[in-house]
Amino acid sequence: MSDVRPGARSGPLQPVILGADIGVYALARSFHEAYGVTSVVVAGAALGPVAHSRIVRHEIVADGHDPRQLVDRLVSVARSMPDRRLLLMANSDWLVRVVVQHRAVLEQHYVVPFLSEQLLDRISDKATFAEICTDLGISVPRTLVQEFGSAEPWEAVAVDLEYPLIAKAASSADYQDVEFEGKKKVFEIATPEELDWLWGALRDAGFRGRFVVQELVPGDDTQMRSVTAYVDTHGEITLLCAAHVLLEEHTPSGLGNPAAMITYRDDPMLEQARTFLASTGYRGFANFDVKVDPRTGKFRFFEVNPRIGRNNYYVTAAGANPMRFVVEDAVEGRSIPPVVVDKEILYSVVPHRLLLRYVRDRGLAARVRRLIRAKAVARPLAYPGDLSPRRRLYVAMALVNQVRKFRRYYPEVTSTGF
Structure with a gap:
């Protein structure tokens, strides 16, 4: 760099x-x-x-x-x-x-x-990412790889995983411009017939990359975690911040994107992220998707995004504005003392009442209410320094639109009360 x-x-x-x-x-x-x-x-x-x-x-x-x-x-x-x-x-x-x-x-x-x-090519591919993690002793879901090259005759990989299972593009860049009816970011496959349909749809759409098929790690959205890191130009990991996901988006194009999180510190999880970054010679921002396996309590690393991540404002809201880290390092050429964030805030792009309708765990719901009462809440679009009348209207309508999306794509409701 x-x-x-x-x-x-x-x-x-x-x-x-x-x-x-x-x-x-x-x-x-x-x-x-x-x-x-x-x-x-x-x-x-x-x-x-x-x-x-x-x-x-x-x-x-x-x-x-x-x-x-x-x-x-x-x-x-x-x-x-x-x-x-x-x-x-x-x-x-x-x-x-x-x-x-x-x-x-x-x-x-x-x-x-x-x-x-070179490193981007390695870590952006979910299949290669899984191999790297396995070599480093970092737990990942069991992963199979389906090739969609131009070679004929085409042959489907033998799948010996228990259904339901997860299927997704090994490289999102390869999948970006592929279009077909029923396209999703992540597929939950219930039967071998559904997997056959997906393989056929991808081939008919001209997809020539790789798909990964993974064991489904059980648990709802609240089992997910997010880790954001910055590695400076000298290879020093100067920023680590973790968040406990409360609710994810469930639209086909946004499936898996966190919609609400609570920041917290989890040193064992952060240590695994640190091991990956240091061992691969990583530089710049990284964002890990992690899930706690409720069967074992272990962290299962799903992927690393070669960027700061869509929901990066949770790091700023927790007191460690990540732009300072990149500016002081890469622009000004100055070292910055490493920071591991431990402040707790609620980051959310959905209305509070909607969020609490989906958080089934009473302990988590209590934490959400406590942070709301303390006004320790961050909404990335609602910036007091940038709220013209048209902007205020957009921010308000964005919350309304979230309600509509969840009613359509994720209608199940289990209220904990507000």
């Missing part, structure tokens, strides 16, 4: 962010809270999370899915601000890949705080 671009240490900081989702807005908010700066957001459209915001400036490209257009616009933006310290961020797997693959061009203008392309 590059230290700084030529002349980058003079002039004001200028964050430039690829994308337009809630995670991008959270990054812009964290930059604004830490440095009072407006971020430049480069995307194909000014989507709701970043629309009508006073803390972002939009650079719209004709086709936000065309890497060449994105890179050309990034170069154009950089040339228009020769006196700024430019820091480039991206917060989806395929956009990280665009940045990493065009690093030679982009590092002429930007600080690019991401891992190497």
Whole structure:
């Protein structure tokens, strides 16, 4: 990873962010809270999370899915601000890949705080990730791999796992632009016939990557954990923050994305994340998906995202603004003392009453109520420094829309009372 671009240490900081989702807005908010700066957001459209915001400036490209257009616009933006310290961020797997693959061009203008392309290829593939973890003694679900190359005759892998099981793309970047009816981010497969259907749908859609089939680790959303980390340019792990998931999204495209979490400290889990990062030579931000296996109490690591993650604002809300870590390290070239976050806050993108309808565990529900009463609650879109009338309306409607989505895609309700 590059230290700084030529002349980058003079002039004001200028964050430039690829994308337009809630995670991008959270990054812009964290930059604004830490440095009072407006971020430049480069995307194909000014989507709701970043629309009508006073803390972002939009650079719209004709086709936000065309890497060449994105890179050309990034170069154009950089040339228009020769006196700024430019820091480039991206917060989806395929956009990280665009940045990493065009690093030679982009590092002429930007600080690019991401891992190497070689390591990205290894850890972004869920099958390879499972192999790395197994070698390091980190527990993962048992994993089988189905190839979808061009070789004929095509042959399905023998599956000796107990149903139901989980199926998902080994590399989300390979799956990004594949379209077929019934497409989901993650499939829960109940029978061999359902798996046969999925294999046929993927082949008919022209998918040429790999899918992984994994044992289903039991337990509801509250068994999930999130770990966010930053590894500096010298390989020092300077930031670790964990969160206990309370509720996940259940839409086909968003399945598995946390909708509500409580931050906390769990040293045994964090130590496993630390082992993975140190052993692989990781650099930059990383976000791990982990599940507690209720049968054994052990942590099962599912994947690592080569970025800070969609719900990154939980780290800022817990008192460790991650933008300070990357700026002081990669832009300013200064060491920052390592931090392990232990402050407890409730991070949520859903209304409180909706959340409490789904949290079945009485102890967890009590923690949620206590944090609500203490006003220790963070909503990434509701930034007091960026609430114009149109913005307020969007934030309110986003909560209403969450209610609609859960009624449609996850209607089961077990109230604990409010």
